[in-house]
Each structure stands twice: as structure tokens, then as C-alpha cells.
Amino acid sequence: KQEVTQIPAALSVPEGENLVLNCSFTDSAIYNLQWFRQDPGKGLTSLLLIQSSQREQTSGRLNASLDKSSGRSTLYIAASQPGDSATYLCAAAYGNNRLAFGKGNQVVVIP
Amino acid sequence: DVKVTQSSRYLVKRTGEKVFLECVQDMDHENMFWYRQDPGLGLRLIYFSYDVKMKEKGDIPEGYSVSREKKERFSLILESASTNQTSMYLCASSLSTGGAVNEQFFGPGTRLTVL
Numbered sequence: 001k002q003e004v005t006q007i008p009a010a011l012s013v014p015e016g017e018n019l020v021l022n023c024s025f026t027d028s029a030i031y032n033l034q035w036f037r038q039d040p041g042k043g044l045t046s047l048l049l050i051q052s053s054q055r056e057q058t059s060g061r062l063n064a065s066l067d068k069s070s071g072r073s074t075l076y077i078a079a080s081q082p083g084d085s086a087t088y089l090c091a092a093a094y095g096n097n098r099l100a101f102g103k104g105n106q107v108v109v110i111p
Numbered sequence: 112d113v114k115v116t117q118s119s120r121y122l123v124k125r126t127g128e129k130v131f132l133e134c135v136q137d138m139d140h141e142n143m144f145w146y147r148q149d150p151g152l153g154l155r156l157i158y159f160s161y162d163v164k165m166k167e168k169g170d171i172p173e174g175y176s177v178s179r180e181k182k183e184r185f186s187l188i189l190e191s192a193s194t195n196q197t198s199m200y201l202c203a204s205s206l207s208t209g210g211a212v213n214e215q216f217f218g219p220g221t222r223l224t225v226l
Contacts, residue, residue, distance in 0.1 A: 031212035043115075043201055044217040089154075093212040097142055097161070097205065098169075101154040 002027045002094050006102035014110050019077035021105045023090035028068045031093040035064050035075050038087045038104070047088075048075070080109045114138070115218035117202055123224045130189040132221050134202030141207035143185035144215065145169075145177065147198040154201065160185055161207060192225045199223075 003026045013019055023033070032051045036044040048057045048064040050073065056065040061078040077084055087106045091099040118133035134143065144159040146169075156169030160179040174196060178186045185204075189196055199222050203215040 034214060036217075041199075041220070041222070043219040044203075046214055046216060049214045091154075091215075096167075097144075097159065097212055098156065099154075099215060103151070103153040 002030075002092055002098075002100040004090060004092050004100045004102040006088075006090060006105050008105065009103065010106040010108075012108040012110055013080055015080060015082060017080055019075075019080045019084065019107060019109075021075040021077075021088050021090075021107070023073045023075070023102055025071045025073075025092040025100070027092075027094065028071050029094065030068065031095075033064075033066055033073045034091045034093065034099070035062075035073075036089045036091065038089060040087075044089065082109045082111050085109050115202055115204055115216050117200075117218040117221050119221050120219060121222050121224075123226065124189075124192050125226055126193060128189075128192050128225075130192045130223065130225075132187040132189075132200055132202075132223070134185045134187070134204075134218055135183055136185075136204040136216070137183065138204065138206070138216070139182065140204035140216075141182070142205045142213075142215075143179065144203040144205075145175075145185065145187045146201045146203065147171070148201055148220075149198050157187065192223075194225050197223060197225045 035047045050066040063076045087104040089104040091101045115136045145157045158177040176188045202218040205213045205215045
């Protein structure tokens with residue numbers, strides 16, 4: 001069974017610093033990897049999707065990389081802002097449209 | 112913009128009641144999913160549907176059933192609600208394109224409390 005791990009569970013950074021969030025998965029035979037943002041009590045907002053054939057994807061201040069061989073993905077958020085405070089989840093897609101989710105990194109950006 | 116809506120943001124029900132959670136998407140997606148999210152356990156797949164009237168069990172289907180009579184609507188049914196079904200329920204949808212696994216789009220969630 002595919003397992004996805006996100007460590008640490010929670011972190012705080014001062015405003016302006018770059019955020020680095022890590023995601024590891026056990027089965028390298030993934031179709032893609034998706035990063036989501038979740039605000040308290042809300043649903044998930046899709047941030048980036050990296051196909052298994054890609055090494056990275058960028059959207060504005062966000063950049064996500066994928067290294068299938070080592071079972072890792074990293075989400076970078078440049079010049080963090082208080083509005084970036086949220087929980088970030090990664091999900092590895094494998095057969096039959098299944099997503100295996102990590103438990104998330106809860107991020108607080110301190111003004 | 113893809114839009115996935117869920118019928119209620121908050122719901123309070125009593126043990127033994129039959130509960131319906133509704134999800135509607137407006138992007139003509141073939142795939143629809145129901146998850147529950149619990150602290151410490153993350154998101155777990157309950158059921159998904161890849162076409163009208165088609166369904167497949169997820170990881171935790173016990174105590175739940177689903178209905179998909181129309182492409183845009185996917186319902187989750189708790190036949191007899193129990194307190195251990197208190198949770199946040201999230202619906203999602205995605206396009207089906209051959210063998211590809213496509214981006215999933217989520218609704219705002221329904222916080223269900225069973226007393």
C-alpha cells in the first residue's frame with residue numbers, strides 16, 4: 001500500500017523567508033503527485049500537479065519538484081507571507097484514480 | 112473554473128438517523144469521490160464513481176453507501192448514523208482521459224456531527 005509522509009507536522013517561519021515542505025512516498029510507481037492547500041475548516045485547493053515524467057512545476061511563488069527514484073517531492077514557497085499560513089498536503093496518485101495523502105504540514109508565517 | 116459544491120457546510124444528526132450528503136460538480140467530470148478527514152488519520156477514500164450508476168469501494172466503505180444517478184451529482188448515504196461517523200466529509204471530482212490520473216478538485220466540505 002502506498003504511504004505518504006510529511007514531516008514535520010507543523011512549522012513556523014518569519015515572513016519573507018522561503019518555505020520548504022517535504023513529501024516522501026514509498027512506491028515510486030506513481031502517475032503524478034499533487035500539492036494542496038487547506039485552510040482551517042475548509043476544503044482542499046489544488047496548487048500544483050506534477051506528472052511522473054516531469055521534474056518540476058511552477059506557479060507564481062510556488063515551485064514543486066519531483067524525484068521518483070528517491071520517492072520525494074518538495075514544495076517551495078518563495079518569500080512567504082502571512083496569507084500563506086495554512087496546511088499543505090501532498091497526494092501521490094497511483095492506479096485506478098486513487099490518491100494516497102500525507103497528513104499535511106501545518107504552516108504559520110509570522111509577521 | 113471548476114466548481115464542486117456540497118449541500119451543507121455543517122450538519123448535526125442523531126444516532127440512527129439516515130443521512131444524505133450531496134455533491135454537485137459543474138465541469139462534466141466523469142470521476143467523483145467521497146473522502147472523510149479525521150485528525151491524525153488524514154484523508155481516507157470512502158467510495159468513488161467513474162461513471163453514472165458505477166461505483167467502487169474505497170478504503171473505508173463500511174457504514175456508507177453512494178448513489179450516482181446523474182453525472183454531475185454524487186450522494187453519500189449513511190444508512191444509520193453512528194457517533195464514529197462524526198467527521199469532515201469532502202467530495203472531489205476529476206476528468207477521465209484514458210488511462211491518465213487527472214487533477215482532483217475538491218468541494219468545501221461538510222462537517223458532520225452525530226450525537
